[in-house]
Amino acid sequence: MYDRIQASEGTETTxxxxxxxxxxxxxxxxxxxxxxxxxxxASSVQPRLTxxxxxxxxxxxxxxxxxxxxxxxxxxxxxxxxxxxxxxENITWRSRLSLVVHRPH
Numbered sequence: 001m002y003d004r005i006q007a008s009e010g011t012e013t014t015x016x017x018x019x020x021x022x023x024x025x026x027x028x029x030x031x032x033x034x035x036x037x038x039x040x041x042a043s044s045v046q047p048r049l050t051x052x053x054x055x056x057x058x059x060x061x062x063x064x065x066x067x068x069x070x071x072x073x074x075x076x077x078x079x080x081x082x083x084x085x086x087x088x089e090n091i092t093w094r095s096r097l098s099l100v101v102h103r104p105h
Contacts, residue, residue: 023099024065024069027065027088028065030096030097031061031064031068033090034060034090035090036058036059036088036089036090036091037058037060037068037071037086037088037089038054038058039054039056039071039072039075039084039085039086040054040084040085040086040087041053041055041075041079041082041083041084042082043081044083045083045100055075055078055079059071072084072101072102075102076102081104083102083103084102085098085099085101
């Protein structure tokens, strides 16, 4: 899940970002393109029967990655023992991307 960079003096690789930063880096393209983000949480995740609850309203962050990060952190603070995922949608309201950004274990 980490982005990796190659060291300039050899072939050794190092982690460039912590996990949260890597996730947000991948989302930045969608956020810059004007997608909407819905934050959801669930107390447990089952293969077929997971009920995700929406946290807040679906938001348009207008390229504001720090605002998205603050919203994720606020949800983590209130639901630290829940799984948290993001659904990223475009203007047609079709899901473009869905990913879990926090696991309680």
